[in-house]
Amino acid sequence: MSNPCQNGGECKAVGNAFHCACPTGLRGLICDVDVNECDQENCGNRGECVNTFGSFYCNCSDGYEDQLCNDQVPEDDTQVEF
Known part of the structure; x- marks a missing residue:
């Protein structure tokens, strides 16, 4: 068959x-x-949803990361001395 x-x-x-x-x-x-997962999924924090065949991804706005743009990028606590 x-x-x-x-x-x-x-x-x-x-x-x-x-x-x-x-x-x-x-x-x-x-x-x-x-x-079209972009009709169903919302990328957080003003991220832009991009549909792909069988999936999707989010283009995250500055300061956010992860698949749905919900995790804030940690600030770099390193100080540079001159």
């Missing part, structure tokens, strides 16, 4: 038909449609 599911989708037989269980970030009859 062939696997019509794409992008890592798991094919399940349903009578004479099939159903694809799609990985997170994908949908569609054969898992070939990208979910």
Whole structure:
């Protein structure tokens, strides 16, 4: 039996038909449609959401980091002496 599911989708037989269980970030009859996570996920602290096929990432504004821009970048406590 062939696997019509794409992008890592798991094919399940349903009578004479099939159903694809799609990985997170994908949908569609054969898992070939990208979910726009930027419609669902909000990057924190004015970060910009960028959708990619099957995923997303955030371009964080200055002073923030991590996947959703929620962690504040620690200030450098090092002092330079002249």
